Amino acid sequence: MSLFSKLRCALTLGQGVLVNLPEPKGDEPPFQLFAQWFEAAKQCGIVLPESMLVASCTPEGRPSARVVLLKEFDESGFVFYTNYGSRKAAELDANPWASLTFHWNILQRQVRIEGRVERVSYEQSNAYFQSRGRGSRIGAWASHQSHPIANRSKLEAQVKEFTQKFEGQEIPCPEFWGGYRVIPHTIEFWQGKADRLHDRYVYHRNESDSSWQIDRISP
Ligand SMILES: Cc1cc2nc3c(=O)[nH]c(=O)nc-3n(C[C@H](O)[C@H](O)[C@H](O)COP(=O)(O)O)c2cc1C
Structure with missing residues (x-):
């Protein structure tokens, strides 16, 4: 971390851990608060500040969780990309609810997001897919994510096959690959403080008019 990043980090910490957050x-x-915290995490030099835990659940109530990368967010939701044949996709398609958790440890911050899930359009997935490196695009074609594979050689053979298939051509986004948007109904901001007297603000979306109710909850 550069001296500049360290100074910026100390200043951000000062705003959260030492000085109370503005109500x-x-x-x-x-x-807006999410955008500020995300930017602070990026500026602090945290490795992969966009990594988040996404938890899904089978219709029978069996949860599972894994790390993915946040690629887009705005008022419509938080988007990550994955293989639509994966375990998480099967769970999200059968039971379209998810939670996302960010932990920016150096800032003593956690953000928890919960909401309904939908697939993003093919056009949006393709736009992101085309921004990826050629190797990653071929990798997406070659991997049946979450399914058994005999050995690494088999995976490498599939990479070779798709490298040849697409040689000299644009690589389209596979129909089995794309984004999920988590449309939040609840977002909690957690700021670590001394003596475990942390600040916690929970935003609940009001279904009737999409306004947000904010509650401070006990640490
Ligand atoms: C730092 C990190 C970032 C990851 N980013 C993604 C991602 O953006 N999309 C994805 O499908 N898997 C990503 N993975 C892999 C997932 O954690 C997981 O292994 C994979 O998606 C299969 O999960 P599933 O079997 O529950 O569907 C990432 C893993 C790590 C450790």
């Missing part, structure tokens, strides 16, 4: 205002949507 959230009225029914302000949470996206």
